Amino acid sequence: MTNRLIVRRDTYYDSVTLMLASRDAEEVDGVSLAAAVIATPVNVTLLEAQGFDLTAVNTGPNDVVIAVRADGESAAAAAESAIEARLAPGGAAASGREREIPPRSFRSATRRNSEVSLAFVSVPGRFATVEVGNALAAGLDVFCFSDGMSLEDEAALKRDAIDRGLLLMGADCGTAIIDGVGLGFANAVRPGPVGIVGASGTGVQEVSCLLDSAGVGVSQAIGVGGRDLSRVVGGATTVRALELLAGDDTTEVVVVISKPPDAEVAARVVEAAGRVGKPVVVGFLGPGESTGEKPPNVTLVGSLEAASVHAAHLIGQSIDPAVALPEKRTPGFVRGLFCGGSLCYEAMLVVAAAGRSIASNAPLDLGGRIEDVEASIGDTFIDFGEDELTEGRAHPMIDPSLRNERLRREAEDPEVGAIVLDVVLGRSAHEDPAKDLGRVISEALRQRRNDLTVAVSLCGAAGDSQGVDAQMRRLVDAGAVVTRNSAQAARIAVAAVGGGGD
């Protein structure tokens, strides 16, 4: 009979680790007892009563003692190794992993570490299909930030994902929050009862931030990729995301956000929403008419702002979308310069609803497509995240210099009366966007002291590292009117130039 005592001083292991350490030791052949306890006087007495000699070991109540009894030296030694492995930093899982040569493929990564669960793909677009396909084949859920994958490939990969019981977020998916971890561009919002399914990254960001500022947290935010609701892809990931949120205990209300989807796909999504068993707010951006039957738990809205208001209401909180409109008139055209595609879209809806016609590189309808993205004409909205403006550059949320430069030019144009902008904070975004932007705004307003209105929507949460309050202050000091959502900024711009179009 051999007794062993393993002592760790002034060290905590959580109860599960202690239990596992005892269990690992007890599973060794020849070990009759293994007990892991905090070395309180009572527990020490108990161990001594069980025949262990702790007199030589000067333990205190913040030490951990593991007592092992085995039928021989080798069993005792084996038990001791098992315990040491469990208590080592990183635990037993850390042993046996090769770190010298990094893996070059998802398959190889999962073969080395079976705990890997999700692939983050942000390779150049022409390689996205290969990487996503490989990741799915390796049994991983996928977050695909890359864009440039063909629609057919995306549809096929999503079919493959469903067959394998996996989730493909993307392609062209910029935002997700899974189990509290922000993937891509995401804000540090608090945990709470609202689950979001978003085909548009900045749409998800704005809704999550508006909810957070009303004290309503987000349980999960599942990005589905900008084209999930196209006819070819058919809403595959959106429907699956709704199923996941239906089964998620921490989600009480679901919000779905997308630019206007294909009509058939829209109906399919609404039907799927009806099966969730919780209230669902479906926000297909646009003035759209709701066609056909709508399940009783589903509310249809047409803007990010409305989606946020309704979702908050369902949780018993309120978001007041009203905003003080400017008294001073600064007549002229409205120009919109945006980093976030959905924020641009949301603003355009407001401006169009006021009866104004808009040219854009990401227009509300085909008729509105601008001929030359560099040459604004009338009311013009530019989405700087579109392909033609991100060729060979970082995304404007990381590097807004191109947008800021355009702001300077637009501000100098005497025919422009109001400029609408967005500033998006959060993970992976520029660490201080208000600094440069503030400078450009204040310079522009100095030149056009009384006949230009600059309205900025600031998308951010209290927990974001850029500091929402500081960013807001910087922009206000520069002379901008700052709101927390894009629709409000657009309404201010419209009011400033005198309302409806000609």
Add this chain to the structure above:
Amino acid sequence: MTERPLLGRPLRVAGAGVELFIDELERQGAPVERIDWRPPASGSAEALSRLALRSHQIAAANDEALARLQAARPMVTGIGMAGDLVEDMDERTFLHAGPPIEWPDMSGPLRGAIIGAALLEGLALSAEEAADKAAAGEFNFVPCHERGAVGPMAGVVSRSMPMWIVTNEAAGNRAVSTLNEGLGKVLRYGAYGTEVLDRLKWMRDVLAPVLSAALNEMGEPLDLRALIAHALQMGDEGHNRNRAGTSLLLRELLPALLTIDQPNHDVVDAARFVSGNDHFFLNLVMAAGKATADSAAGIAASSIVVAMARNGTDFGIRLSGTDDAWFTGPASEVDGLYLPGFGPEDANPDIGDSTITETMGLGGMAMAAAPAVVRFVGGSPTDALDATRSMYEITWGESEHYQIPSLGFRGTPLGIDCRAVVHSNVLPVVNTGIAHRQPGIGQVGAGLVEPPMKAFVGATRALAETR
């Protein structure tokens, strides 16, 4: 304890691409595996994309191929004559190493070996006559691989040559290979002088019958898989280092050699010949590889490589899923150490069917088992371990039978996946001997060589065209 994770398991991310996003995950305290991503080999992206959409089908096919590779059990079942064993082996036909090639493109060692074989078969009375006949198209050149055979270096086989017969007990298929002549002036390095021909005749008339009688005396086939597995744990890797295998073979044969009814001096000469040749076992390993890989060939949609071979001019590969097609690229320069008096300018490009060993999970794949071979490139034993470890990136599985003690008895990388090679830009690593570019001089060095990526890109594109 946390709530049930949304996706059914705790989030642990592997990231490929923009570092900024991966950094951001780590900044949130989320554990991340960084993939060392780089673009796939030039010209392969489109094909890889198409194959990615068939990953399920290809995985099933590769699983089948791997299963057959694992199950293969090569056994030495006898010795016979090439003319009897090889299909359509008339007197004008010569087998050779590597993918198809004709006389004008052949390098020095291969031409020399053809000349020697022609002289051996009595098809010419002088080297010049043999060369003229070859140039005139009077001979028929066929890759060994296309006739169920393999040969090291020039790998030339003519009809009267004795051949090992290796049968894959699992699938029933068979492969044959020549007997190894030894070092120095030998046919496989392109020598064709009198001593070469005399030795070849002796091998045919004395060595082969002695060994054949010994095999018969043993009564049951020789388990090659077991011998190779043991040799691997004794410092061999089966391609460039076969000393342990040769010793184990002799040990197996010894009692039978002492028992058979052959003239004693013949037996002594045979035994002396085998024990004096550290590479004698190589040809058996190659035949075992051929019998193994052939059993995994012809599986639709499989991207597993079932042949890698060089003819001194081109390096060719074959995939299980593309049947008999060869995909080639120029044979590479070997990066190695040269014997005194020789240098890179003397080297012939890579040549031989011996890369069948890498195809079966030995050779460069198993370098960790034979750290001594890295001396050829001035490396350290750690380099040998790293070499094998990097091969796991491109193989579908790990051998159940061939294990490496220094890697904790982990199985060797088995089943080269052509897609992985082009996707990850990791080429199979090969150890090989270097032949002098002029026929008949022999080995001038040894080292590491990389197959041409072009061959793997070609194969990948062809596979993407299949259904």
Add this chain to the structure above:
Amino acid sequence: MTASEVRFACHAVAAPLLNWLQTTRVTQATVLGTSSTSAYLSTGEFVIAITARQTPLMPNGAAVIQGSGLNAFERGTRARISTEQIGAGGVVVGLTHAERFELEVSRNEGHDTAAVARRGHDLIEALGREHGPDPMAVLARARPEFASGEGLVGVRSLLTALEQRDPKPAAEAASALTGRGRGLTPDGDDLLAAAAASIRAWAGPTGMSRDDAELLCARLLVDDLDRRTGALSATLLRLAAGGHVIDQVRSLLDLGASRAAWAKALARLERIGHGTGGTYALGCALSALVLTNGLQHDHHRIGV
């Protein structure tokens, strides 16, 4: 790791911890231990618990948005603490945007002793699903070390103390139970903490005076508590004696909580630690029964 700093954003801080941070002059702590979902730091007089998203917020705790990764903290490293943040090595927990979270038990004004009894029976019924509703049988099965010997003596003293509102057996119970049992917080400590919190919550409805309740709670803490048990457990015991417990225990003790609410809390508790939550639940259930004389001296019969 190539990132220079790991930053956790805290969304909720327990009121007792916040109060302590605001009033203390201590600026340093040592990281005692970590797991993926928790990290403990000791300042000598107070142990701080950092917990991950959806892990129950402890009364000495700060909860972060992230669901895991707290083992980024390294055991043994020194940490700087302030009301703004807690940081050690390159790992920082930001507190500035966290919400203050009250974890004080309800005084249950407007409820009577029958309500307490009902809650006690309901809890035992739920806990004893497999073993029948006999409370002592439930205890014996759940915590066999308290079914005999010194452990049993301690439990008996504790129950007598609550039943008789008598500080003397309370002190005896504290002496016998403190530091006894398995787990990062020994089971004996958890029973004492649950009993103390129960006294705070149910003194009013069961007709116990404020002074009696104070005295009883105080007696449940041995004088040399820091010598008798680990610092974390001591911190939690002291907080429980002051009426501060994790949210789920609060629900159990709140007579205004619906069945759905306390049942959900109970289910969560049973998954906490390796039994700590379950021990708390047991402690509350037994306390409810003895405070309302519901056990009818049954507790003298256990140990069979």
